[in-house]
Amino acid sequence: MHHIVDTNVLLVASKKASQASEICELACEKHLQNLMNAGVLVIDSHWLIIKEYMHKNSQSGQPNAGDKFLKWVLLNHTNTDRCEKVSITQIAENDFAEFPRSPALAKFDPSDRKFVAVALTHHAKPAIANAVDSDWRNYELILKEHGIELDFLCPELQGKV
Numbered sequence: 001m002h003h004i005v006d007t008n009v010l011l012v013a014s015k016k017a018s019q020a021s022e023i024c025e026l027a028c029e030k031h032l033q034n035l036m037n038a039g040v041l042v043i044d045s046h047w048l049i050i051k052e053y054m055h056k057n058s059q060s061g062q063p064n065a066g067d068k069f070l071k072w073v074l075l076n077h078t079n080t081d082r083c084e085k086v087s088i089t090q091i092a093e094n095d096f097a098e099f100p101r102s103p104a105l106a107k108f109d110p111s112d113r114k115f116v117a118v119a120l121t122h123h124a125k126p127a128i129a130n131a132v133d134s135d136w137r138n139y140e141l142i143l144k145e146h147g148i149e150l151d152f153l154c155p156e157l158q159g160k161v
Contacts, residue, residue, distance in 0.1 A: 002126035010066030012131040024154035029065040045085040048114045088117040100146040109135045127151040
């Protein structure tokens, strides 16, 4: 199964998000572990997603679950059985040709637009996993209209952050 993972999932799995409950942290950790065991991560070929992961997590794989996931990504990003890369067209910083040109998405978080562009470009249209970023819930309906599926790992927090 193909997956896209917002950086906040790594942060919550690493207990770096104060608003996340222990149940939420465990859900994120389990999601990442399941992906590493049997899933396929979908990322962009320009390393925009990986660079964001690297900015917020340790490449050593220690000491937390998000760091372990980053190390796994770095070890597997060329393994097409575990990671698939798609090419997205960056037309400006945090702006992509593949991102829907909808007035309803004009204020959508620019740093999250790469995830949407990747989802729309990949043949399987994988869901984007989110833990605590309320922006995804706020734009859920309009994103769905554009073919974006979301996987809310911590639904009790949506809209509260």
